[in-house]
Each structure stands twice: as structure tokens, then as C-alpha cells.
Amino acid sequence: AKKERAATKVIGVSLLNRGHIFYKDLEEGLQEQAKKEGYELIVTSADFDLGKQISQIEDFVARKVDAIILCPVDSRGVGPGVLTASQAGIPVFTADIAAENAPVVCHIASDNIAGGRLAGEYMAKLLNGAGKVAIINQPVVTSVLDRVQGFRDALSKFPGITIVADVNGQGVRDRALQAAADVLQAHQDLAGVFGINDDSALGTLDACEQFKRDKPPVIIGYDATPPAADAIKRGSALKADVVQYPKKIGSSTIDMIRAHFAGQPVPKVFPVEVGIVDQAKLSAI
């Protein structure tokens, strides 16, 4: 085992969770690129539990991995874990979510506040600057809090638009479906819904289609997963999706690590673009 270890660089990964397609894609990006570089990945999931994430970091330190990639559960709380690792001489990289006040080598991410803002602006355009809007939220996750902040920021410029509901769909489709169904009852004239991820947006779409309306609200999702893209393409109430490039985040992270191993300088922050897609853009591809 010792010999093998000398040949292969081992990288420990602690994802925020594994239940969402976003992290599946991010992991795929990591894996593909790591394979190219000949690195071995140890992928774990913190499941939104910072305590668990810190344990995982400790396991990596005990195992003496060559580098650690984190998607922090909490930007601030992860600090001690990062410190432990870097004191043990292990470089730490963060992907998707940043760590504050911690010796991270490089942070690779798309900008969630910007993404939220894109969604808000697109919503305003769809509604012509007026109407009632709801958010299907998951207000326990930092990146989600950022998206919602960006979304609210953008809409604050449109006095005609009011946010009438902000409910917790827990970021999963079954819970989002139930929350959205209730919001649709309370606001018969709802004009738009922002789903903080695609499970939230698709759950809202399920609810709209089961309680048929003459004029269903327009929905904007986040992440542009294949089922969401499909719903946009077929002309459903889901009109647009903020698109991140999680695979790109994954592969770029490995790129930064390779550069670091090779002794090359890497930037503190490596931004990965975000965009917004709608029916027109998707059909064009």
C-alpha cells in the first residue's frame, strides 16, 4: 500500500450533500479531471451537518491525504477544520461555497448572489415589472440564502412586484410540491415563483399542473438540471433557469490543485461563470 501511495496523489473531498444533482455533477467534474491527472479521490458527504464535515476533515488528516476539497456546510464554522488541515500541511481548496477567515489555497465557485440577481431580473422581465411573486426556499443553506438575497435585491428595483410568500420546500421535490400547492391556494393571482433549486421549481410545476389554472404563474429555477431543461423546452410554466456549471467547478478545482502541486501560483478565487437559460437558448443548443 505504501508504494502505491507514493505514486498516487490522494485527495479528500467533503461535499455539502449528495442528494442533489448539482453535487452529482460537481463530483463528476472532479472525478473526470482527477482521472486524467491520475489522482485518487475520497469522496464523502456532510449532509448539511457541519459536525460531520469536521469529522470528515479529521479523518482525511488522519489518513494524511495530499489535498482536501471542501464544499463547506458553513462558511464560518468550517474554519477550525481548515486550520487543522493546513497545520498538518495539507492544502485546502473550497468549491461552490467559500470559507471565511480560513487559510484556503483557492476558492472555485460560481457567484450565487449574482445567480439570484439574474433570476430576479429575468422574473421582472417576464412580469413586465408588476405582479405577486413567491419564493420556494430552503433557508438553512448558505448558498441558498445568497441566491434569495440576490433575487430580492434585483426585485427591489421594481416597486410593482411584491414578494407575497416565502415558504420552505426543504430543497426536495416532494416537500416543495406540498409547500407550493399551499401557496397557490393562498394566492390565486400569483404571477411568478422562484425555486431556489430545480427540485423546488419542478415541485412547484407539479403543483401548478395538478391544480390547473387559466394563467399559471411563471417559474424560474436554478441549476438547469436535465428534467428542468426538458420542462423549459416543452413550454411549461417553468420558463427559465439560472445555470451554473458544476462540472466546470469540479474540473477547475482539480486544475487548481494540479497547479498547486506543480508549485505554480494559483488565484485566491477562481470564478466560474453563471448564466440564465430559457426556451429560446435551450432550443438553440
Place this chain on the structure above:
Amino acid sequence: MIPDPDSRSLLEMCGIVKEYPGVTALRGVSFDVRSGEVHCLVGENGAGKSTLTGILAGAVRRTAGDIFVEGRSTDIASPIDALRRGIGMIYQESRLVPELTVAENIALGREPRSAGGVLIDRAAVRRIAEKVLSDLGEDIPVTARARDLDSAQQQIVEIAKAFARDLRVLVLDEPTAALTEREKLRLFALIRGVQAKGTGIIYISHRLEEIFEIGDRVTVLRDGEAVGTRDVADVDRAALIRMMVGRDLDKEYPKEDAERGAPLLELRDLSTRDVHNVSFAVHAGEIFGIAGLIGSGKVELSRALFGEQRSTGGALYIDGTAAEFSSPADAIAKGVALLTEDRNALGLLMNMSVAENITLSSLGAHRRRGFVNRAMEQRTAEAYTALLKIKTPSSDTSVAALSGGNRQKVILARWLNTGAKVLVFNEPTAGVDVGAKFEIYTHIVRLAKEGKAVVLLSSDLPELLGMCDRIGVMCHGRMTGILEREKATQENIMELATPDDTGARHGN
């Protein structure tokens, strides 16, 4: 109320009333105990004996009435209140903690502590338990868990638990229901011992002969009222029964001879873990008694007849065919019924009504088009409550609200209703009053006359002598003899039941 000026009273209860929803269990009962006396309490099932003494022990809250301890008005609100005042009780239904050891149960609530005063003195706990058990002449290991004991042994531990305390008033609620003559005599010796120290004793029993053996005074309860208190020396058995049931009982055992048919139950050299090479046959129309001391294998034998102890040799024949039961359900299907000795743990479903408890083993016969027919069930239940004089507000009442003896009748009704051809009755009259005992005996005789085989296990020798055609005696898991009715006497049963000097006491 003003306490009786009788200065000898250690304790006095005045005008005690207890109301349960829908039932008035006590309607203004007054009662007293003097220092150093044994005051017996008798009455039919459901008369209120356990309720009255339960109030004294703090286990039951009274609705009205006053309690005076040594002339001072005292409110007993909890068992702790009672114990603090030196009032303790041996309960009719087992009150042991199953997971604790015998010693731990005996010491429960008053564990001696070692020097520091914080930690339990475990050696002392054992010592106390060993002492009181040896006073009782029992060799139950003090490290055994209570749940591993049979119900007679549990009863002994209950007794030990009470005698290990220094009490001024001791209540014994049917302590001998599961005990044989021998244990009873040792218990009486202990009672006399504390009596001499001035303890007041309240003694409840349905075995009236015991009243005359140990009692000084006797109070009769009927329907929640005290109908009178007498010096034991001034009453006889018949008078006592008249006071209890309001009429004369001409004879005690309605034994009649039935026509003897084919053997319905036959054991040939049957052996199990606890029973060795037992052979006997019980014919249709026959009542076969089984006697034996605690630990003689009596209970285990009854289990073996029900397929509850795997046979390790020999064979069991039901109605001429060899039977190996895979479960109680299987045994019942093949026509065997077993009334277990522990009605609470192994018999009743406390969450269910009287009717549901009665029909549980014969639900198949209470169905119409696949569904349980409640009206039919109701009719069955009402027939049995009338037949066995079960005292209950209705057949929908939960069995948990019934007195001990009435619970016993419910479970008896269950087995009477299965239509089994072999009925094994383990202590069928435990805790049952004299009037109701007579009813139960009548039914047992009826079963025999209908051509069933009845096996009667009892710790009550007069009952066996009065009811059985033959009596098999167990000792150390073996059947040491079978006595014909004419030859059976208390003496020769005891002789067969008692291990001789060469027999090892611990043999199994």
C-alpha cells in the same frame, strides 16, 4: 367521624368510600386493627377487600373517609406515606420488578447504604434477602431475576419483601393463593412471630379454614359494606359463609361420578427438560388431579401437555393419536385447553374487555361471513358472566377494572368456551370466593359428565381430594404415585410429594 375509643386500636378506618367510574367499590366501611392481632377480611369476589386494604397501603386513593393511626387522623396519599407510617402490604397481584434480582426486589425502596451513605451496600442487600428467605424456608437463589421465577416463587418473594421490613401494620392479600400446605405453615409461623412483636395483621383469604387457623377477629365485607366483625372463636365456617354470601352452602364439592370413557389424554414416559418419565392416562369423564409442592414440576407438566415444553422422550397421545404440538394454537386446534396459573401475565389481555377476553380463543366460532359478529360475542360473554357470576358492570368493561377473583372467572370462561376435550386447569380457583368456587366445581363436573377429560392442578389439597377421581403426585419432576379417590388422603399425598432423605433437594 370520631375514632373508636377502643385504645387498643393500632389503626382505624372510618366511613371509607371508594368510587370508580360506574362502580362504588366501598360504601362507608369502618374497620380497625389492634396491636398484635390477626384481623381477617373475607367476602365474595369484588366485595372490596383489596380496595379497602389498598387504600390503607396508599396504592388506591379513597373518595371519602378517615384513617387514624394510633388515634391520630392521618392522610395516606401514596405508598410512601403508608410505608413511612409502618404500613405495608403484600398485594394480590404480583408486584415485582421483573428485571431486578430477588435480593434487589426484596430491598427495593429501602436499600441499605454503605459508609459514605451514597452507594448501595450490595453485600447487605444480599444478606437481608438470604435471611428472610431462609426464615421462610425457601432456597430461591437471591441472584435470580424475578422474571425467571414461577408465580408461586414470586409470591414467596413478595412475602419476603414484606417481612424484610419492620412494619406495624401488615396487610396480606391472599398470600396463599398459590402456596401449598408447607409454605403456608411457614408463613403462619412468620406471622405469629411478628404478631408477638405487636404488629397488627390484616389477613385476606378465600380459604376459610385458614381464618380459623390464624385469625383472631374476622370482618365480612359484602358489596362494599362491612356486614359485621366477630371474634373468630365465636363463629363457625357455616356462619361465616352465610355472612359472606347471604345464604347457606350445603356442600362444598359438588362431585358426581361420570361415565368413564376412552382415554383422551395419555402420557407414556413423557420427558421434557423439567419433567421426567411421566406416565398416566385420563379418560373421558374423569377428573385427574395433580398435586405437588412448589418446584415439583407440576406447572412444567401442565406446560408439556400444551406443547409448551419440548418433549425429550416418550410420547403424548390425544384421543388415541400421538400429538406433538407446534404452538398453543395447534394444541387448541387439537382439542386441548390450558388455564395458566398466572392470570395477569399469562392469561388476560388488560387492554381488552371482558367479552373480548372470553372469546379470544374461540373467535373462529364467533364469525359470520368472515367477520367477527359482535352480537354473538356479546351473547357468549353474557352467558358466562351469568353462569360464573362474574361481577362486572357490563361485558364491555375492561378486565383491568375487575377484582382478582372475577378476573380468574373471565379466563376460566375463555377456556370453557373453546369446546376442548382435554382441559388442563392450573389453580382454577385461585382467589375465587367460596360461592363462586362451588360454581366452578359444578362446571368442572359438568365437563366430565359431557365426556371430557379434566386435569386439575392445585395447591389446595382439600380441593383435589374433593374433586378428583385420581390424584397424581409430583416430586422433583417425577410422578411419584397415583392415588385412587378412595385411597387419597392429605397425609399420603404429602408423603409422596415430600422428597425423602435420599432424594437430593436440588435434583432436576
Place this chain on the structure above:
Amino acid sequence: MATDTRRAVVDLLGRYGILLAFLLQVLIFSQLSPYFMTGENLLNVSLQASINAIIAAGMTFVILTAGIDLSVGSVVALAGIVATTVCKVDLPFPLNIGAGIAAGLLFGTLSGLGGGLFVTRFRITPFIITLALMTIWRGAAFVVTDGRPVWELPAEFASLGGGRLGGIPVPTIVMLAVYAVAHVVLTRTRFGRYVYAVGGNIEAARLAGVRPQRILLAVYAISGVLSAVSGILLASRMNSGQPNAGGMYELDAIAAVVVGGTSLQGGRGTLVGTFIGAMLIAVLRNGLNLMNVSSYLQQVIVGLVILLATMIDQAKKT
């Protein structure tokens, strides 16, 4: 007179405590929100309640035997995945949908029987074996789907959970049917009686001729198959099989059962109670969402209401 009235109130509370709590809640919400009492919203609530209510019906059987089933949420997810995966096979309608449903139900039944087997044969505490199943099935749901939803289903699949019959959502109809049948089974059949007996005192029941092993196997199978029914309906409503569906559903189901007056010690309880319990929880969530109460505060309120409802229900026992 005053005590008489008080007694009558306590009596009423005792017998219908949970029903009163439920009606009180309905009254409050209908005052607070103009949308609450609309026909459409009531259908919505019944639809929302159906998933939990169907699971809770099975849970009632299990809890009546003094058991518990923590695996229901994971069975919901995996049954949905199995059903959606199978109905994508190349068969003509309605065979494809039928095959999918059958496969989902089969999985639920097998899961329940498996759990029941461990409880009866190996005497594993229900808590542990169903906790293990919960973890195992959840893991399996992610392993087989690789964490991605199963989608692109035959169009008809969506009508199971999303469709209506005579204006009533299909899941609502399924729920009512499940309760009707289960109620009759529990109160009118020998099996039902034995469920109570086993939960009351398993040893006494056995000695009275009940075969507890069969009863226990059956109740876990019932819980498994009803969880699968919920899982299939949910998958249909989401038009996809989601590996992360059904998270924490066990808590909602157990809450419905216990709020409905069934004892966790076994032997005592009714399906009518569970039904009202499930409705109470669904109405509460719906009402709070209608009123746009913040999700943090909702948690606090749901906790308090469950507590209050149980306390009202408890009035009967004192």
C-alpha cells in the same frame, strides 16, 4: 351542577378530544385566512394529507402491536423509484403502468416482510431493524439511481397521483378506500382482534391460541405495502422517482398515530383517531403556509400543536 358540567366537558373531551382539537383548528384557520375554507383548498389539503395518512394507516397496525416502523420514508422513495423504473419498460399502456405499480407494491411488501421476519425470527427490536432498513433503502435509492431522479415516464403515469375522479383527487380517493378497508379489518375481523391482543400482551395472546409471529409479519407487510402505495402516488405527483423523497416521513406518520390516541405501548388505538391525527397535521401545515408564517416559526407551532392535541386527548385518562 358546576362539577356535573365540568365532568360532561371532560367526558366529551376524552371521547372526542382529538376531534375537537381538529375542529377548533379548522375554525381558527377559517377565521384567519379567507382562502382556507374554499372547496379547492380543502381538496388540496386532502391531497396533501393523503400521502402521510396512508402511511400512518399502516403505521397504526404496527404500533398497535407495540412495534414501530422507521423505514416508511425510505420505502416511499425506493417504491417510487422501482415503480417509475419498471413503468419505463417497453410495454403497451396500461401494462407498463400496471407493471410499475405491481413492482412498487411488491417491493413494499417484501421490505415489510423482511422487517417482520427479523422481528419475529431473530427477535430484533422493531426500532433497530426498521432503522437499519431506513438507512439501507435510502442508500440503495441513491446507489441504484446514482443520485438522479428517474424521469421521462409514460404520460399516463402522472394521472395516478395528479388525476381526479369526479373532481376528487385520486390520492384522496385511495386514502379513503384504504381507511375504509383497514378500519373494517381492524375492528371486524379476527386478524384485527389479534393485532390488539398481540400488542396488549404477546405472551398471553400466544397462550390463548394466537400465532403472534404471523400477526407481526402481517402488520409489517401492511405498513410496507401502504408506504409503497404512498410512494407510488407521490412519484406520480412528481412525475419522477426521487431518491431523496420521503425524508422524515416516519415522524409525521408516528405523530399522526399518537396524536390520534394510539398508545406506543401497543394494544390500544383506532384508525379513526389516526385519520383525524393526519388531517390535523395536514391542516396545520396548510393553514400556516396560507398565512405565510415563516418556516422557522412553523416548526415551533407544529411542535406546540402536536403537544396540545395530545394533552387534550389525554384528558380522558385522568
Place this chain on the structure above:
Amino acid sequence: MATDTRRAVVDLLGRYGILLAFLLQVLIFSQLSPYFMTGENLLNVSLQASINAIIAAGMTFVILTAGIDLSVGSVVALAGIVATTVCKVDLPFPLNIGAGIAAGLLFGTLSGLGGGLFVTRFRITPFIITLALMTIWRGAAFVVTDGRPVWELPAEFASLGGGRLGGIPVPTIVMLAVYAVAHVVLTRTRFGRYVYAVGGNIEAARLAGVRPQRILLAVYAISGVLSAVSGILLASRMNSGQPNAGGMYELDAIAAVVVGGTSLQGGRGTLVGTFIGAMLIAVLRNGLNLMNVSSYLQQVIVGLVILLATMIDQAKKT
């Protein structure tokens, strides 16, 4: 002879089943991963086990009385938040840290006493009152922090959970101390005996002069305060008070208790068993992480091992 050997094996398994399962696991991992048996990793495992083990110690008391405490995870979170918030007040070290710890522990005690009060006075099933508390405290944790962690703590706070004494992590030391004291309390004091008595037969205990009310109140308080201890250590390790900390911790704690041989019916079990149970779970998670087993598969394996360990432990009862 053959049966004798078999009997001896079964006997050994019975008495030390869970210990054997644990040792077997250690053996397997030390073979499979070269990193497992290093001193540093073993300290690491003990550190990781400590949070769950401390909670599980309190849970053992509760379960021995036939109760359950589902609120532990939320108490972990809120105790951490209370402690971190209070230790930010403007007091000189060590007063600030001391005040924070005291406040966190006070919260845990009060939560436990509150739960206990509902169990004893209002006879609410422990499952329901602690489920309600779990929801309420979790909601409260988010309400008071508005969903954001409490941070910028005094530098010394981190040394509680992150520090070492004589090379041993502080949480490990706390855990060992908790178990030593709790073990003596449970096996050698009257209170401990009464815990078993109340769990074994509450009515028998009451009639023997035990006050079940006090015992029940005490066990929930113990569970609350030990959850708070864990919460404070965890907050210190995370150098922040996290409103979403402690999610599902109740399941891990209950699993440790039950895998350790304590009966959910109450009256039977030991803290030694719980300790080994907690270690078994921690070693398993650590080993699987070291071996780079995918997190989906980990779930499946953890489920299977809990099941297996319980089955081995079950050998004694058959």
C-alpha cells in the same frame, strides 16, 4: 462435546456479543486500512465518538425507564447557540467562557426538566413530548439566529472542544469522565437502582416506595444536560453556534444504546454496552471514510452493521 463448545460460544457471544462485534470490526479495519491503527487516528475516532457517546449516556438513563428522548439533537444545537451567544458578552476570560458553559448547561437541564414534567404531570408519551421539543427547539434555534451561525467567539472558546490535555482531546476526556460517573450512579446508587425499577415495573416501584415522578424527571434532566455538554463541545469544535447542528443525532444515540444491549422496553441495559455501541458506530464511520467507501454505500453498510451487531447481541436471549 460439540454442543458444549457451541453452548460456550453462544454464552460468550451473549455476554460479550457486542464487544466481540466491536473487536471484529476493529480487526477488519486494521487489516483493510493502514491508516486505521495509527495512534493519531484512534484519538481521532475517540474524539468523533465523544459527541454521540455523551448523548447516548443520557439516552441510556431515559431508555432504561422505558422512555425515549428525541429532542437531543435540537438541544445540541440550541445549547451550542446559547453557550456561544452568552460567551460573547463583555466579561474577562474565564468568566465569559464560564458563563457561556453555564448558560448552555442550564438550557439543557431546563429542557430536560420541561420534558420530564410533561411526562410525569400530564402523562404525555415521551415520544410525543420529546418529538415536540425537537421541533420546537429546532425552530427556536433558527428563529433566534435568523438561520445564521453565531460566530466571532472569544479565542479561548475553541479550546474546549478542540484542545488537548496530555495529548488526549478534551471531548474524549469529558466522555470518559461522564461514563465513569454515570456508571457508578447507575450501578451503585439508590437512584440508579430506581431507574431500573421504574423501567421494569413502574407500579411495583411506586408501591415499594419509589417516587417514579422524581426518577423520571431526573432522567430527562440528565439526558438534557448531557446533550447540552455535547452541544457545547460541538460548538467549540466548530468555533460557532450552528442552528442546524445535531440533525438526526437522536437516531445515532438510540442506535448506540440499543446496539449496546439496552432494551427499549426499559429495565434492562448497561452503560458499558452503550459505550461500546457508540464506539462501534464511530469506528465504522471512520473506517469507511478511511477506505474511501462512497457515502451512499456507507449508509447501506452502517445499516447492515447495526443490524448484525444487534443480532449477535441477541444470541444471548435465545
